Each structure stands twice: as C-alpha cells, then as structure tokens.
Amino acid sequence: MAVFNLFSQRESAARRAGEPDVFIYDSLPRSLVAQIIHIWRDRVERGTRSASRSTIWGDLESALLREFGYLQWPGLGYSSSAEERVSTYFNGSKVSLEEQLDIIEFIFGFLATRSYEYQRERDRDIEALAELNVRFERAGVGYRFEGTQLIRVDSEFAHAEMIKPTLQLLGTAGYEKADEHFRKAHEKYRDGDYPSTVTEAGKAFEATLKALCSERGWNYPAGATAGNLVTTVVKNGLFPPWLSDGLTAYVAMMKTGLPNVRNEGGAHGAAPDAAPVHRYLASYALHLSASNIIMLMGASEASQA
16 A cells, blocks of 8 residues: 655654654554554455455464463453454553564564465565555654564664665575574564673674584584684685785674673673663674674675675
8 A cells, every 4th residue: 555755744754853863662653553453454354355354363363362471352342353352452551562563573474474376465465564664664663574573773774784684694594593593682672681682693693603604614613602703714715815904903803892792791691790781782782793794794705706
C-alpha cells in the first residue's frame, strides 16, 4: 500500500531535525500502533484465504501466549477472534513496550518466512515489511525489521553503512555462527542488556575471524583469541604488503580494542565491583564489531580477486 507524506508528518520531521537523535526508543506512538495493525490485517487477515485465516491467527496467538507465559491476555475481555484479541492487547494499556516489539517481530517474522504458491502474494508481503520500516521511520521510532528480526537503529548512517552491510555479509554460508552472535548482540542491545551486548559483539568478531580462516584454509591454534586470530590473518597475507605500515595502528586497535572492551565489560566473568556497562559502551562495541567485520570481509574478497 502507498505511504503518503502528510503535512503533519513533514512538520514533525522538521522539528526533529535539530535534535541530537532523531529516533525514540522507549514507546510506540498510538498512531504507529494503529498503522501496524492495519498492515498486518491487510496481509495476515485479508491477504490469506478465508478458510485458513482463523487457523493462522489461532496459531500466532497460541505461540505468543506461550512465549509470554500467559494463559489468556491480561485484562482483556471477550473478543470474537484471535486476531481481534492480539490487536486489542497490542493496542491496550496493559501491554509493555517489550511485548509490543515481540508481537511485531513475531507477526512480521511470520510474513517474512511463510511459503507461497504464487509469487504475487510473496511480493505483497515484501511490500508490507517495507511499509513497516517506512512507518517506523516516519514516526521517528528507532527500530527496523531486517531479515526476520527487529533491530535497534541508533544512527541511520551507522545502520546504512555498517549494520545492514554486516548482516548481508554474514548471511553467506560458513558464517552462520558469526551471524547468530551479531544478531543476538542486537537483541541484547534492544533489551537493554548492555554487558551481554558487548559479549555477543565480541563473539561475532571472533567467529567471523574463525570462519574466514576456515574458508581460506588457514590454521589457527585451539582456543585462539581475537588477537591471535588477527595475527593469523595478517601472517597469511589478508592485507596487501604495501598497506602493512599504514595498518599497524589499525591492526593494534583490532587486537586490543574490541577484545578488551569484551574482556573488561562483558557479561561473563565480570568482577562484582566492576563498573557498569553503559549504553554508549555497548553501542561502541556493536559498531566497532560491525566495522571490523566489514573490513575483514572486504579484505578477503579483494585478496582473492
């Protein structure tokens, strides 16, 4: 469905233009909630054969209730259909932001992964997923749907230049473990679990190095750290010789930067009196991991050209 750029939306965007961060993260505007319900009604309800609509919504509702640990939706009176119950709870006063985000991810994840008999139906679901991201952006809400998950967007530039390319690069065969850790880092970041964000970002960086070494047939010692792995790829000529001097400082940062953030600030093994891991540190670890991964994958591709 077409997305119109209304006068009020242009004015709202202009007001946000001078703010340090154009996104909000702690609530979903009521208008956005209503728009999201319209999108899933168009695709899950109206875009499905009538004979299977109730079955699909029944399955979606049952799965959500199970994951939330509810037998029935809290504070919800009688509703005639599963779709109406899910929509009413999603739009109600009892729902938390985390539950709203979970419901969005679950339902739109269904749209992203279901199978089709006709390509035109798949195309309509792709359009619905694209509209969801446009609605998030128009509302100034800092989340996007990528692949099958919601991710938090703290910088549109960083997202476009680092996060999205990293997800695309790690979507290739052999990098599944790195992709898993990188997506989990986003999940932990979205949930406010900043120590685990740092830990998972570090694991994504290490897993990428290991996958790259395996792909190229480069041996590395058992239990190798990120620093050991960086040394391995450098010794095997991942970077061209004429860049060796210029990359000395960068390689040193790769060895000590993110690994040290992970070791000092990560969730595992932290001392009881360790300083808290703030959002800025988790954001640094996440984006540094993305930047390192892009550089490694780019260097690998260039060295084989």
